[in-house]
Amino acid sequence: MHIMEYRQLDIDNVANYMRELPEMQAIFSGFDNLDIQEVGDGNLNFVFIVTNKDKPAETVVLKQAVPFLRVVGESWPLSRERMNHEVRALKFQQDLCPGLVPEIYYSSEDMSLVIMQNLKDHAILRGEIIQGKVFPHLADHVSTFLAKTLFFSSDLYLGHDEKKEQVGKTINIELCKITEDFVFTHPFEDNETNEYNDALSKEAIGSIQRDPALRAAVAEMKYAFMTKAESLLHGDMHIGSIMANADDTYVIDPEFSFYGPMGFDVGAYVGNLFLSYFSHDYRQRQMGNDPTEYRGWLLEIAEKSWVQFEEKFLELWRAHDAKTDAPFMGKDLDGSSAEAFRSAFMKRVFADTIGFAACKMMRRIVGLAKVADIADIDNAEERARAEENALKMGREMILNRDKFTSFSELVDLATSISPVGGSN
Ligand code: SR1
Numbered sequence: 443m444h445i446m447e448y449r450q451l452d453i454d455n456v457a458n459y460m461r462e463l464p465e466m467q468a469i470f471s472g473f474d475n476l477d478i479q480e481v482g483d484g485n486l487n488f489v490f491i492v493t494n495k496d497k498p499a500e501t502v503v504l505k506q507a508v509p510f511l512r513v514v515g516e517s518w519p520l521s522r523e524r525m526n527h528e529v530r531a532l533k534f535q536q537d538l539c540p541g542l543v544p545e546i547y548y549s550s551e552d553m554s555l556v557i558m559q560n561l562k563d564h565a566i567l568r569g570e571i572i573q574g575k576v577f578p579h580l581a582d583h584v585s586t587f588l589a590k591t592l593f594f595s596s597d598l599y600l601g602h603d604e605k606k607e608q609v610g611k612t613i614n615i616e617l618c619k620i621t622e623d624f625v626f627t628h629p630f631e632d633n634e635t636n637e638y639n640d641a642l643s644k645e646a647i648g649s650i651q652r653d654p655a656l657r658a659a660v661a662e663m664k665y666a667f668m669t670k671a672e673s674l675l676h677g678d679m680h681i682g683s684i685m686a687n688a689d690d691t692y693v694i695d696p697e698f699s700f701y702g703p704m705g706f707d708v709g710a711y712v713g714n715l716f717l718s719y720f721s722h723d724y725r726q727r728q729m730g731n732d733p734t735e736y737r738g739w740l741l742e743i744a745e746k747s748w749v750q751f752e753e754k755f756l757e758l759w760r761a762h763d764a765k766t767d768a769p770f771m772g773k774d775l776d777g778s779s780a781e782a783f784r785s786a787f788m789k790r791v792f793a794d795t796i797g798f799a800a801c802k803m804m805r806r807i808v809g810l811a812k813v814a815d816i817a818d819i820d821n822a823e824e825r826a827r828a829e830e831n832a833l834k835m836g837r838e839m840i841l842n843r844d845k846f847t848s849f850s851e852l853v854d855l856a857t858s859i860s861p862v863g864g865s866n
């Protein structure tokens with residue numbers, strides 16, 4: 443095997459690197475007239491779009507990890523190991539969910555990079571939602587992705603030995619630590635890395651930093667994140683990790699992948715939709731629209747995504763149990779024990795989903811890494827209103843995470859905090 447020494451690629455040397463790869467020779471008819479753009483807008487890596495100007499259908503995305511956190515710079519070292527996690531997770535997800543994950547053409551551990559399908563007809567979902575676009579298949583596609591990846595990597599499906607081997611292989615110490623700090627710790631302790639909108643009231647910030655019940659609840663979610671090795675998660679399943687158009691949905695960027703609690707992925711996704719909901723009180727009014735329609739769509743999508751996820755997950759589980767000689771709980775002697783277990787299991791995943799969604803929402807308001815939906819609102823008072831609403835919702839969700847009995851109660855909570863028709 444040819445070992446290549448790591449070097450950081452840039453616009454000037456990408457073409458020469460690619461022309462040596464047989465996998466790229468199979469895609470590109472030539473390497474002398476390439477358009478190469480660095481488009482990485484995430485916090486961690488460099489991303490190049492490479493297109494043959496002579497034949498624009500010949501196009502790929504090259505993503506490379508650098509040995510530091512891009513958003514901070516070389517002063518924050520971060521090993522390139524994260525690319526191995528990303529590639530492993532992409533391959534696992536691709537096998538289960540073709541068409542919902544970009545196709546991989548080439549990957550290199552030495553160079554910490556992956557070359558994959560350029561989703562040139564798709565855009566990052568967060569940006570699209572900020573603009574008020576709707577996606578008819580989003581709930582169906584995301585719920586399929588979540589149900590399949592979370593079920594088929596769990597103990598409900600895998601053999602006891604294989605599951606434990608997978609847990610061992612996918613330990614992702616550094617990126618989990620980022621989540622432990624930036625999702626579950628710093629936002630709630632007035633850490634120096636936090637960033638506050640000046641217009642956000644001290645009371646609102648104090649409501650998540652100085653309430654012992656809330657701090658205890660967040661610590662419980664952090665403990666669950668660190669100890670509940672249920673399934674191979676995406677690990678950063680916010681709406682910036684999804685690319686979509688009217689027909690397709692692709693889940694991208696699984697570098698935070700590790701074995702963790704199922705509700706963490708589901709919660710990240712629905713929590714982000716609630717943040718968008720709060721942002722579109724102002725955003726829809728700014729666009730001159732009655733906010734009811736778009737905000738109603740966001741809530742509908744969040745609810746449908748959970749409901750369809752639960753249905754699909756249970757369907758996979760029942761189908762597997764019907765075929766296997768060794769169901770997880772053993773033989774179901776009177777025919778109802780398996781359903782009792784399933785019902786209790788899904789209730790617990792639901793409570794976890796709510797608790798994790800709440801942490802994800804609150805961290806995006808006061809922590810270092812924001813979401814553009816809210817942080818880019820140009821009016822500080824309006825931004826603070828959306829932020830306070832998100833914090834209120836996050837508080838109620840995490841404190842009562844075991845009490846919600848259906849997703850519609852979360853929708854009711856969101857509309858009681860901020861009516862769907864908007865504030866004015
Ligand atoms: C300091 S890194 C902040 C965030 O970027 C990633 O997208 C993850 O969400 C991480 O928490």
Ligand code: MG
Pocket residue numbers: 484485678683695
């Ligand atoms: Mg990312």
